[in-house]
Amino acid sequence: MNIVVDIKYGADIAQGVDIEGLARYVLEQEQQPECAEVSITLTTNEEVHALNRDFRGIDRPTDVLSFECDGFDDDFDLGGVYEDAGMPEDEPFLLGDIVIASDVAREQTATFGTTPQQELCVLIVHGLLHLCGWDHVHSDQEAEEMEAREREMLEGFGLGSIR
Numbered sequence: 001m002n003i004v005v006d007i008k009y010g011a012d013i014a015q016g017v018d019i020e021g022l023a024r025y026v027l028e029q030e031q032q033p034e035c036a037e038v039s040i041t042l043t044t045n046e047e048v049h050a051l052n053r054d055f056r057g058i059d060r061p062t063d064v065l066s067f068e069c070d071g072f073d074d075d076f077d078l079g080g081v082y083e084d085a086g087m088p089e090d091e092p093f094l095l096g097d098i099v100i101a102s103d104v105a106r107e108q109t110a111t112f113g114t115t116p117q118q119e120l121c122v123l124i125v126h127g128l129l130h131l132c133g134w135d136h137v138h139s140d141q142e143a144e145e146m147e148a149r150e151r152e153m154l155e156g157f158g159l160g161s162i163r
Helices: 019-029 045-056 102-112 116-131 140-156
Strands: 002-007 036-043 064-068 093-101
Touching: 002 019, 019 036, 019 116, 019 140, 036 116, 045 064, 045 093, 045 102, 064 116, 093 102, 093 116, 102 116, 116 140
Parallel strands: 002 036, 036 093
Antiparallel strands: 064 093
16 A cells, blocks of 8 residues: 655644554555555645635635545456456555645644544544545434444554544
C-alpha cells in the first residue's frame, strides 16, 4: 500500500502519530488491495473551507473531507486489475484523498475531551472509512455502525477508547 502524507499545516498535531501505520491498518482491516494508494493532507481551515464550498456546496470549513478516486463501483476487482482490461496486477488502485483541517481538529478537542493527536487519529480513520464505502449521512443506523467501526479500528490499532 502506498500512503502519501502531506503536512502543509499542523505539524504539531501530527507529532508522535503514526499516520502511515494507522492508515495501513485501517485499509488492511477494510480488505483494500495491496496496490491501494491514498493521500492524507493536513492543511488550513481556509483550504478545507474552499474545498468544502467548491465540491460539496457547503460554505464553511469542516474537520475532514474524503475524495474517492477509483472505487469498487468502477469495476475494479480485488486482484488489482480492471476486469478484462489487460492492466498489470501492480497497477495502483487510487483509493482517494483525505484532507484534514488542523485547526478544526484542535478546536474539537474541547468538545470531545481528546488531545490534538487523538483527534487527528479519529479524523484519519473517519476519512479512510468514507473512502472504503462507509457513510453516516443517510440514516442514524449508518451513523451508529460507522462510529462503532471507527472505535473498533482505533482500539484495534492500540489507541484505546478515544471518544
